[in-house]
Amino acid sequence: MAQVRCPYCHEYIDRAEFPAHEAAHRKARPDGQQTDYATLPDEDQEQGDLAGVPQVYVHRKCGVATGMPEEIIRSYLKNPYMYMADATFCCGCRKHVPFRDCEWTETGEDLQSYTDKLRAAKPEMKPKGCLGAIAFIGAGLSGVIAAAFC
Ligand SMILES: [Zn+2]
Ligand SMILES: [Zn+2]
Incomplete structure (x- = not known):
């Protein structure tokens, strides 16, 4: 049976069972975050030092x-097209808010401009047609970013 690699837990799941499997990962927790968020498998993630990479953002509307x-x-x-919803969780509003309404505390740049720059630097990663849509199953549909640290 055809299998897909789950972008949340990175297990191989029968394609027919994937929608229900994915729904469990995306179930909302009491704090408004999803149960899990899509990531690349460890071995595919960007390796190395994160020095100079911004890690904390402020939602301009609530200041949190x-x-x-x-x-x-x-x-x-590694893949700037991973989170195509262009939204991320705000600890203040307890919901997902647009990248454009958030800015990095480290640089003052809004998350949308930041992401657009990362995407422009890696046009070869852009999902194309049906194959891209399948590769980005899950990530493309929800594609929101988590916030573990409130
Ligand atoms: Zn899974
Ligand atoms: Zn907020």
């Missing part, structure tokens, strides 16, 4: 800071 988990940072540095 949220920390970005390392496995998420290492995933989008």
Whole structure:
């Protein structure tokens, strides 16, 4: 039977069972975050030093800071098209908010401009047509980013 690699737990799942499997990962927790967020498998994540990479952002509407988990940072540095919803969790609002409304505390840059630059630097990673859509199953549909540190 055809299998897909789950972008949340990285197990191989029968394609027919994947929608239910994915729904369990995406179930909302009491704090408003998803149960799990899509990442790249460890071996595919960006390796090396994260010095100079911003990790804390402030939602401009509420002023609350949220920390970005390392496995998420290492995933989008490798593949900036991983989180196509362009939204991330705000600890203040307890919901996912647009990248454009958040800025890095380290640089003052909004997350949308930051992400657009990362994408422009890696056009070869851009998902194409049906194959891209399948590769980004899950990630493309939800594609929001987690915030582990409130
Ligand atoms: Zn899974
Ligand atoms: Zn907020």
